[in-house]
Amino acid sequence: METFFLFLLVGVLAQAVDGALGMAYGVISSSVLLALGVPPATASASVHAAEVFTTAASAGSHAWHKNVEWQLMAPLAVAGVIGGVLGAYVLTGLEAAVIKPFIVAYLALIGVWILWRAGHDIPHRRLPAWITGPLGLVGGFLDAIGGGGWGPTVSSTLVGAGHEPRKAIGTVNTAEFFLTVAVSATFVWALITGHWEEAGALRNHAAAVGGLVVGGLIAAPFAGLIVKKVPRKALAYAVGGLLVLLAAYQGYHLLT
Template sequence: MFEAIDLQGLLPYIAVGLAAQIVDGALGMAFGVISSTLLVSVLGVPPATASAGVHLVECFTTGVSGVSHALHRNVNWKLFFRLLIPGVIGGVAGAYLLTTLDASLTRPFVMSYLALIGVYLLWRGIRFPPRAHKEARIVEPLGLIGGFLDAAGGGGWGPVVTSNLLIQGTQPRTTIGTVNSVEFFLTLSVSITFIFGLGFAAFTEAVVGLLIGGLIAAPFGAVVAKRVPTKALLIMVGAVLTVTSAYSVYRNFA
């Protein structure tokens, strides 16, 4: 699958995997968005190939991250099981669609929506003190849509699911930990679907670098999520979501 891997050439991807996974583990989003943006815009990798490679890496990083969140008691198991099945169904559907159609036309609209969500979370984090947390009412549709957009757009599970659950008033620490834990099963099912649709040729050399960096960083995100105050988490989630989504919109229209 990989021939004559250039170790020096892997260093930029290791750095990207390291940074993206620290952000993803701590805030419940951004690994797929950051990694896919690099592969598509810098290397010119086709969207389906980029998404396939990123999801293969996430099979490993989300597994380690999920275990770490569970050990730090960051997982709401009731929410976990409500997200699991819809997320997997949506992910498989999105992966199948991307292997047959070009989803790039819908991506700017999705990213515009996520940028607005990010601005709202950022504003709420700055203006409002922590309020009483409550259980989310809309969960299963979020899992279905988030899984679909994650596979079809090369990233989006965390931004869609985490941000919308936080808007409903859920506790940031357990929301982030739960969404990260469910993501392992999502990425595994999506990767299997991509293998059937594209074969192992879709997994490029850059995947090795992302994998190394991501695995190094995976255990640390849960520690950050557990120790950072609620208000700071809301501000960071809003800022990361706004910046990454706005950049994706700019890149599509530039």
């Protein structure tokens, strides 16, 4: 029960930040799970299982409020699904001891990137349409491998390139629902076929997944209020700093 309430709190905080910035639910949740010793594939599967529910709620909200640019969403979703399925398949075929140092390094880089972007005014240029597919492919692959990264990769690139923030975040969050469903289905397929040899650890983290789901669903309706009340730059610094600290903590334990 303590685990459930711990991850309920993590889910509330991560989803609140994600709703405001268009990123961070996956990377925060995955970083906390990894810091507690959960294997990378299990952490990613747990987070994506929770995100099936939270992204559905988020996508519905953005569609209702007309925050979705459907012509942009379609190629992002298709490319993201392809990249996510590939990433999940690769991740489940690797031993935790082999992949974890790379995942920790990736999350640390995401944290540094968020910190850097928070402190710099990036020129706004509209992203060419032909880049949308490759961007979604890379974002989906990194999201599945790292347990998060779709938002930091795709949302920040679109906003930095000149897309209207409200439309960019709404479109990317809506596309993420399809990515999350595909990644979760790939983990299930890997479990059933025996491709995922370490899947037995997944049953030990049902309470964590439940907490992430409930916490995320609680926070989702308040994202709009958070956007109005909390400066986006302050949230970005907080997320980037948290990821760097968690990565440093995990790196220390990998080296000792």
